Amino acid sequence: MGRLAFHHARTAHARLLVTRPVPEGGAALRRFASLDDMAAHFHPSPPFLAIGPFDGVPRGHQAVLRALLRSARAGRAPAVVLTFRPHPLSVLRPAAVPPLLVDYEERALLVEACGVDA
Numbered sequence: 056m057g058r059l060a061f062h063h064a065r066t067a068h069a070r071l072l073v074t075r076p077v078p079e080g081g082a083a084l085r086r087f088a089s090l091d092d093m094a095a096h097f098h099p100s101p102p103f104l105a106i107g108p109f110d111g112v113p114r115g116h117q118a119v120l121r122a123l124l125r126s127a128r129a130g131r132a133p134a135v136v137l138t139f140r141p142h143p144l145s146v147l148r149p150a151a152v153p154p155l156l157v158d159y160e161e162r163a164l165l166v167e168a169c170g171v172d173a
Contacts, residue, residue, distance in 0.1 A: 093135070102135035102172070103127035109138050111156030112165040120169040133172035138162065 094101040105123040109116050120136070127134035140159050144152045157165065 097133050097135075097173075100130075100132040102133040103130060104135050104137055105171075106137045108142060109136060109162060109166055110142075110153075112162070112169065117169060120166070120171060124170055127172075134170075135173045136166050136171050138166065 090104075103123055103126050105119055107116070107119070109120075112120075120134075123136075124134045142152050142155070
């Protein structure tokens with residue numbers, strides 16, 4: 056397996072959707088207009104970031120999230136997952152969008168259960 060590298064989210068212009076736990080056990084979206092806004096939210100330690108669809112969070116994705124957590128903890132920074140809603144192919148190639156394994160709320164709960172900070 057190749058070495059995984061995670062970088063602090065410091066600058067870029069993007070629309071981000073990040074899962075955050077809510078008291079009743081569900082998940083809600085925290086929206087950031089840019090990576091700068093997200094970094095400011097987590098100041099003074101910009102987060103380590105994993106980006107991907109994380110649909111169903113299979114074992115391979117869980118391994119990525121464990122590596123993210125190790126890297127973030129070593130860097131004393133939050134571990135954050137950025138996922139997509141809708142799937143990126145729905146914009147780029149609508150005819151090629153794969154069927155989703157789980158709905159977005161279940162995906163957020165599965166990612167949250169892996170122990171990430173957001």
